[in-house]
Amino acid sequence: MQDDIIIVGAGPAGLSLANSLAGHGLSIALVERQSLEQLEAPEFDGREIALTHRSVGILNGLSVWPELAAEAAPMREARVLNGASPFALTFDSGQAIEGLLGWLVPNHAIRRALYRAVLSRPDVRIVTGAEAAAVHTRASGAELRLRDGRSLRGRLLVAADSRMSAVRDMLGISAHIRRTGRAMLVCRMEHDGDHARTATEWFDHGQTLALLPLNGRMSSAVITLPSHEAERLMALGTEAFEAEMERRFAHRMGRMRLASSRHLYPLTITWSRHFAATRAALVGDAAVGMHPVTAHGFNLGLLGQHGLARQVLRAARRGGDPGAEGPLKRYEALHRLACRPLYDATNALVALYTRESPVARLARPAVLRLGQRLPLARRGIGALLAQR
Incomplete structure (x- = not known):
C-alpha cells in the first residue's frame, strides 16, 4: 500500500x-x-x-x-522590564482585531x-x-x-x-x-495582583522571567535559568517554591500560590x-x-x-x-x-x-528607552506580535 x-x-x-x-x-x-x-x-x-x-x-x-475558544485567555498588551528598573517598554497591537495582541x-x-x-x-x-x-x-x-x-x-x-x-x-x-545550558520551568500560579491581561517579561541578572495572563487572577509563570538552578527550583516543596517565586518576581503580584504541576524543559x-x-x-x-x-x-x-x-x-x-x-x-x-x-x-x-558583560548591562536600559521613544517601531513590533 x-x-x-x-x-x-x-x-x-x-x-x-x-x-x-x-x-x-x-x-x-x-x-x-x-x-x-x-x-x-x-x-x-x-x-x-x-x-x-x-x-x-x-x-x-x-x-x-x-x-479552543472556551479555554482561551485574551491578551491585550505585552511589556518588557530590565532588572529592578521600574521602566517598562510596552507593546500593544495598535488597531488590532478586538483590541487584542492574541490569546x-x-x-x-x-x-x-x-x-x-x-x-x-x-x-x-x-x-x-x-x-x-x-x-x-x-x-x-x-x-x-x-x-x-x-x-x-x-x-x-x-x-x-x-x-x-x-x-x-x-x-x-x-x-x-545550540544547547544553551539553561532550562525553562513552567507552571500556573494564582496571585493577589491583577495582571490586567498583560504579558510581562523580566530580563534579570542570571534569569529571564515571564508572566502570561490566564483567566482570573492566574498566570502562566515561565522562568529560564541555568539548568542546575532550574532543577533546584523544581525540587523545592510547595511552600518553599511559592516563597521563591514571590521573591524572584519581586513581589510585584503579591502573594503567589502554585496552581498546577511544574514542568522543566531543557532549552535548545x-x-x-x-x-x-x-x-x-x-x-x-x-x-x-x-x-x-x-x-x-x-x-x-x-x-x-x-x-x-x-x-x-x-x-x-x-x-x-x-x-x-x-x-x-x-x-x-x-x-x-x-x-x-x-x-x-x-x-x-x-x-x-542575558550577557553579563559591562557593555551589555549598560546597553539594556538604553535599548528599552530608545524603543519607547520610537512609537512607529513600537507599534510595528506590536503588530508583529499580533500577526494579523
Whole structure:
C-alpha cells in the first residue's frame, strides 16, 4: 500500500498538517510513537501557547478554534522590564482585531482538539506506537521503515518530530543546534495582583522571567535559568517554591500560590540548513526550534504547515505530483523568508539581555528607552506580535 503523504510526528505541527491536507483526495498516514491513549487525552504539560490572530485564523479554518475558544485567555498588551528598573517598554497591537495582541491556550488543549479533528478525516490513518528506524528518498518516492519491521511508502515524507528530529537526521539534513545550558520551568500560579491581561517579561541578572495572563487572577509563570538552578527550583516543596517565586518576581503580584504541576524543559535552539529535500519536507520544530522569549515558535510552526499544505494542494489540484521538487522548493523559500528575521531578532534580543558583560548591562536600559521613544517601531513590533 502506498500513501500520498507520510507525516512523522503527531504533535501540533503534524496534526495540523494532516488536517490541512485532508479532504482533497490525498491519502495521508500520520505516524506517532506515542500510544493512541496518549493522543486521545494529552496531559497538561505546563505550556501555554500565545496564539496570534493569524494562527487563530488557521485554526478556525481547520474547525478547531470553536473548541479552543472556551479555554482561551485574551491578551491585550505585552511589556518588557530590565532588572529592578521600574521602566517598562510596552507593546500593544495598535488597531488590532478586538483590541487584542492574541490569546493564550494550553498546549495540551490544542493537541486534543487537533487530534479530534483528525479522527473525523476518513482519508487520514493514524499509526501509533511506531518509531522511525530509517528513511529512503529518491526521485520515484519515499520509504519510511519502522522499528517493528513495517514499511510505509509515499510520494512525500514530512518530518514533524521535534527540534531534535530523528527523521531530519536520517534525511541527511544538518541543523545548527545550540544547547544553551539553561532550562525553562513552567507552571500556573494564582496571585493577589491583577495582571490586567498583560504579558510581562523580566530580563534579570542570571534569569529571564515571564508572566502570561490566564483567566482570573492566574498566570502562566515561565522562568529560564541555568539548568542546575532550574532543577533546584523544581525540587523545592510547595511552600518553599511559592516563597521563591514571590521573591524572584519581586513581589510585584503579591502573594503567589502554585496552581498546577511544574514542568522543566531543557532549552535548545535549532535552525535546519534546509526545510525540504528530495520527496521530503520539515515542519514545526523540526525546521525551526525558536527560543521561547518571543512566544512565536508554535505560530511559526502553524504557519509553516499551512504554507506546505498550500503548495502541495496546489500541485495536486493541477494534476501534478504533491511531492515534486517545485512545490517543496517554493515552500522552503517562503517559510525561510518568514522565519529568518524573527529567528535572528529573537536570538539577538536574548544575547543582549542575558550577557553579563559591562557593555551589555549598560546597553539594556538604553535599548528599552530608545524603543519607547520610537512609537512607529513600537507599534510595528506590536503588530508583529499580533500577526494579523
